Amino acid sequence: MDVPHENTPRPGAEEVxxxPGAEEVxxxPGAxxxxxxxxxxxxxxxxxxTIREAGSGDAVAGVMPRWVALPESTEEVAALMRVSAGxxxxxxxxxxxxxxxxxxxxxxxxxxxxxxxxxxxxEHASGDLVVRVQAGVTTESLAETLAARGQELALDVPLGGxxxxxxxxxxxxxxxxxRYGTARDLLIGVTVVLADGTVARSGGKVVKNVxxxxxxxxxxxxxxxxxxxxxxxxxxxxxxxxxRWITAELPAPRTAATGSEGSGSPMGPGTVEGSGFPVxxxxxxxxxxxxxxxxxxxxxxxxxxxxxxxxxxxxxxxxTEGRAAAVRDLLGGMTGRPGTxxxxxxxxxxxxxxxxxxxxxDWWGVLxxxxxxxxxxxxxxxxxxxxxxxxxxxxxxxxxxxLASAVLRIALPPExxxxxxxxxxxxxxxxxGPLGGRLTVLAAPHEPAPQVDRWGPVGTLPLMRRVxxxxxxxxxxxxxxxxxxx
Amino acid sequence: MTLDELVRRVAxxxxxxxxxxxxxxxxxxxxxxxxxxxxxxxAVVLPExxxxxxxxxxLCNEYGVPFVARGAGTGLSGGALPRTDGVLxxxxxxxxxxxxxxxxxxxxxxxxxxxxxxxxxxxxxxxxYAPDPSSQQVCTIGGNVAENSGGAHCLKYxxxxxxxxxxxxxxxxxxxxxxxxxxxxxxxxxxxVGSEGTLGITTKVTVRLSRAPQxxxxxxxxxxxxxxxxxxxxxxxGGGIVPAAIEMMDALAIAAxxxxxxxxxxxxxxxxxxxxxxxxxxxxxxxxxEVERVCRDSGAFELRTAAxxxxxxxxxxxxxxxxxxxxxxxxxxxxQDGVVPRTALPQVLASIDRLSAEHGIRVANVxxxxxxxxxxxxxxxxxxxxxxxxAELVSGRILDLCIEHGGSITGxxxxxxxxxxxxxxxxxxxxxxxxxxxxxxFDPRGLSNPGKVFPTPRLCGEVPGVRKGVHPLVESGRAEQx
Numbered sequence: 030m031d032v033p034h035e036n037t038p039r040p041g042a043e044e045v046x047x048x049p050g051a052e053e054v055x056x057x058p059g060a061x062x063x064x065x066x067x068x069x070x071x072x073x074x075x076x077x078x079t080i081r082e083a084g085s086g087d088a089v090a091g092v093m094p095r096w097v098a099l100p101e102s103t104e105e106v107a108a109l110m111r112v113s114a115g116x117x118x119x120x121x122x123x124x125x126x127x128x129x130x131x132x133x134x135x136x137x138x139x140x141x142x143x144x145x146x147x148x149x150x151x152e153h154a155s156g157d158l159v160v161r162v163q164a165g166v167t168t169e170s171l172a173e174t175l176a177a178r179g180q181e182l183a184l185d186v187p188l189g190g191x192x193x194x195x196x197x198x199x200x201x202x203x204x205x206x207x208r209y210g211t212a213r214d215l216l217i218g219v220t221v222v223l224a225d226g227t228v229a230r231s232g233g234k235v236v237k238n239v240x241x242x243x244x245x246x247x248x249x250x251x252x253x254x255x256x257x258x259x260x261x262x263x264x265x266x267x268x269x270x271x272x273r274w275i276t277a278e279l280p281a282p283r284t285a286a287t288g289s290e291g292s293g294s295p296m297g298p299g300t301v302e303g304s305g306f307p308v309x310x311x312x313x314x315x316x317x318x319x320x321x322x323x324x325x326x327x328x329x330x331x332x333x334x335x336x337x338x339x340x341x342x343x344x345x346x347x348x349t350e351g352r353a354a355a356v357r358d359l360l361g362g363m364t365g366r367p368g369t370x371x372x373x374x375x376x377x378x379x380x381x382x383x384x385x386x387x388x389x390x391d392w393w394g395v396l397x398x399x400x401x402x403x404x405x406x407x408x409x410x411x412x413x414x415x416x417x418x419x420x421x422x423x424x425x426x427x428x429x430x431x432l433a434s435a436v437l438r439i440a441l442p443p444e445x446x447x448x449x450x451x452x453x454x455x456x457x458x459x460x461x462g463p464l465g466g467r468l469t470v471l472a473a474p475h476e477p478a479p480q481v482d483r484w485g486p487v488g489t490l491p492l493m494r495r496v497x498x499x500x501x502x503x504x505x506x507x508x509x510x511x512x513x514x515x
Numbered sequence: 516m517t518l519d520e521l522v523r524r525v526a527x528x529x530x531x532x533x534x535x536x537x538x539x540x541x542x543x544x545x546x547x548x549x550x551x552x553x554x555x556x557x558a559v560v561l562p563e564x565x566x567x568x569x570x571x572x573x574l575c576n577e578y579g580v581p582f583v584a585r586g587a588g589t590g591l592s593g594g595a596l597p598r599t600d601g602v603l604x605x606x607x608x609x610x611x612x613x614x615x616x617x618x619x620x621x622x623x624x625x626x627x628x629x630x631x632x633x634x635x636x637x638x639x640x641x642x643x644y645a646p647d648p649s650s651q652q653v654c655t656i657g658g659n660v661a662e663n664s665g666g667a668h669c670l671k672y673x674x675x676x677x678x679x680x681x682x683x684x685x686x687x688x689x690x691x692x693x694x695x696x697x698x699x700x701x702x703x704x705x706x707x708v709g710s711e712g713t714l715g716i717t718t719k720v721t722v723r724l725s726r727a728p729q730x731x732x733x734x735x736x737x738x739x740x741x742x743x744x745x746x747x748x749x750x751x752x753g754g755g756i757v758p759a760a761i762e763m764m765d766a767l768a769i770a771a772x773x774x775x776x777x778x779x780x781x782x783x784x785x786x787x788x789x790x791x792x793x794x795x796x797x798x799x800x801x802x803x804x805e806v807e808r809v810c811r812d813s814g815a816f817e818l819r820t821a822a823x824x825x826x827x828x829x830x831x832x833x834x835x836x837x838x839x840x841x842x843x844x845x846x847x848x849x850x851q852d853g854v855v856p857r858t859a860l861p862q863v864l865a866s867i868d869r870l871s872a873e874h875g876i877r878v879a880n881v882x883x884x885x886x887x888x889x890x891x892x893x894x895x896x897x898x899x900x901x902x903x904x905x906a907e908l909v910s911g912r913i914l915d916l917c918i919e920h921g922g923s924i925t926g927x928x929x930x931x932x933x934x935x936x937x938x939x940x941x942x943x944x945x946x947x948x949x950x951x952x953x954x955x956x957f958d959p960r961g962l963s964n965p966g967k968v969f970p971t972p973r974l975c976g977e978v979p980g981v982r983k984g985v986h987p988l989v990e991s992g993r994a995e996q997x
Contacts, residue, residue, distance in 0.1 A: 246705030267755030348797030
């Protein structure tokens with residue numbers, strides 16, 4: 030089945046900017062590096078792939094590439110990579126461009142390989158609950174196709190316009206990670222192109238398969254530093270016949286300024302003191318995750334340091350009414366406030382209580398911010414401590430994410446200064462570290478470069494470096510994008 | 516001799532009695548569950564800690580001696596087959612459950628702990644460890660990690676890789692490293708699980724504990740033939756139900772199970788289907804009614820339901836005994852493990868029938884129908900000249916069928932030594948070379964379980980511009996550089 034899909038170009042991508050030096054002959058490593066005497070640009074054009082000059086919308090974490098290539102097949106990507114190898118071009122793959130500002134800026138970037146035209150859903154084997162897609166397919170267009178046959182890729186990608194390849198490369202997942210896992214758990218096969226143009230495939234089209242190494246896992250979270258993902262095969266799930274969200278508001282933490290419960294206002298000054306939370310969000314998460322009503326997701330939304338905490342659980346599948354009631358009772362019991370059932374998704378806003386509906390809260394599965402965005406992972410027992418660590422900094426921080434899986438995203442105001450951010454990051458790391466916490470800076474302004482260690486200590490760095498050296502010995506794939514300058 | 520000297524030094528870093536060199540005792544370890552491959556190991560060591568394993572591995576590096584890790588030796592692909600020129604590192608003394616942390620739904624265990632022991636340690640609290648390979652009473656979690664073991668319930672709950680949160684490993688050059696699911700960057704944890712001991716040795720495993728479902732209901736449906744059973748499977752999955760397990764057995768497998776354990780399946784069944792649903796009680800009840808209806812519509816002539824553990828065990832008895840049971844109806848047999856897309860099952864089963872008739876070799880079919888994982892049992896009489904070869908041929912042809920239909924040569928038993936020769940049928944040279952880049956990153960000298968998974972080992976060579984200074988071989992006077 031071939032289904033072409035129109036993908037929206039990245040904003041600003043069509044603004045063509047002709048920079049000086051674009052025509053210059055690039056020398057490859059060693060004599061004869063330039064293929065057949067062609068300039069890099071000529072050689073790229075000779076592949077037959079559409080090549081354009083890079084524009085202002087093409088910058089990768091502030092670094093401007095020279096050219097943008099728009100390949101339509103794995104073979105075309107391989108041809109581009111062979112030329113890039115011959116001309117020592119640094120290559121960065123891009124999908125929807127929704128997270129190009131994440132990670133470190135690349136050390137250099139000559140060619141942006143835009144996967145927007147790798148946009149075919151190659152095979153939807155609905156009877157096998159499997160789909161094979163090109164990497165540039167957006168998660169929205171994929172969802173639309175799958176929904177036509179009552180199926181879904183249970184990934185809840187928190188960003189509109191994101192492509193399958195980009196989702197894999199950055200390993201982002203949304204609320205239902207509690208039930209279905211993340212991209213690495215749903216990916217069953219992958220095709221990649223390496224820096225030298227080698228096309229490699231691992232896994233396959235069946236869910237159960239242990240033949241050979243799982244390259245898909247390796248490329249998940251690789252930020253384009255190992256090669257370019259061109260195709261992916263996912264396992265699918267039937268779309269649940271019904272969904273119920275049960276939402277509760279937990280009282281705001283006590284702060285030093287008020288000496289009592291916070292005002293619930295985003296303006297509330299002061300920092301959390303003492304044990305902090307009148308109702309422990311960590312305990313709520315643990316109880317819901319252990320509930321035999323089996324919620325698919327349990328999410329938190331909180332404007333630290335002193336806002337009211339909102340917790341919402343999703344129950345989906347069959348017999349949702351009874352299961353939602355069980356979750357509602359559990360939440361009501363923990364918050365000390367009996368539940369009230371809202372009609373068709375309405376629930377009392379601004380008052381503590383438990384409500385239930387068939388619509389998600391508007392913040393559900395949405396990143397808490399874009400420009401200054403952090404991710405905090407901690408074992409569930411450390412959630413309260415980690416939240417307190419965030420609140421103690423006193424910065425207005427929007428905390429949102431999976432309470433049950435204890436993966437929380439934190440957005441700080443866009444105007445947060447470099448030094449302020451660095452202070453926040455190191456203090457939260459220091460406090461949450463002993464709880465088993467790990468804080469990563471997903472996005473932060475690159476200019477002026479703040480003194481922020483984006484990744485924190487990474488114990489596997491030596492092994493990751495060795496993998497990188499084998500896959501990309503010349504350091505031409507998104508060089509420097511990952512931890513430790515990988 | 517290198518190995519002798521190595522063994523002497525290894526004895527110095529291990530507790531007394533932890534090194535086995537006695538030829539009679541060494542033979543205990545000559546094979547794993549795939550018994551027709553046998554190699555007596557050069558030496559066996561029984562370390563008690565990660566540090567001891569690391570010390571042994573470092574010494575192996577010093578002498579350039581290969582090493583193989585082994586848990587309980589239940590693997591069915593020869594993944595733990597030893598080397599005469601190498602050291603077998605057996606984790607059977609590392610069987611402590613180090614931590615049970617219900618709040619965080621995880622347990623930390625040593626690699627020699629059995630799969631079932633984890634569940635037994637937490638069952639009273641309402642938790643369990645989800646992957647359940649049929650050898651779960653004896654197989655170790657370290658072996659499960661190496662093989663990415665599944666089990667009957669992986670249709671709904673996934674495999675070992677989906678339930679391991681962190682690993683402590685000894686790398687092939689002897690470093691102790693922790694791989695954590697929360698690490699940023701490459702999913703090395705995911706790449707390590709299922710690498711069959713070729714990327715290092717697991718010394719500690721943090722597993723996810725799952726909450727026991729509120730309700731479990733098991734259905735046994737008897738059909739006149741396998742096509743009807745297959746139709747029921749398709750209709751169940753197509754109806755949006757993901758059962759915890761769907762297993763199917765054909766008439767020959769049923770006959771074997773009856774002979775062995777008198778499982779009492781409905782007489783005259785050409786196929787039986789076992790469907791297990793679990794989850795919240797209300798959901799299970801509703802879905803169960805649907806499954807019953809689908810089975811009847813597909814032609815089931817008898818349905819049995821089990822809601823109590825004893826009844827459930829009775830239904831599962833036949834299925835779980837199936838592999839061993841064929842010993843009752845055949846002097847010898849080969850257990851095959853292949854995967855096809857579930858929708859291709861009817862075609863593939865028909866082809867297996869044809870192969871069977873063509874070569875005069877009986878094939879009993881037992882399979883995880885929900886995920887298309889076939890376990891054909893290829894039966895033969897090893898006293899009959901040529902029968903073994905014919906059985907091998909049929910067994911291999913079945914894998915060809917799996918590949919032709921877009922499936923896999925192994926769903927859960929692993930490649931090991933048994934199937935490395937089939938890897939080039941499933942993957943291109945470029946695919947295999949790329950996988951071996953990972954091997955070279957972890958194990959450039961190729962000492963960790965060499966000869967497994969890949970048909971042709973890759974010579975890793977040096978990474979350009981990475982290692983500086985004089986090569987150790989040159990420095991030690993053992994090699995010259997030109």
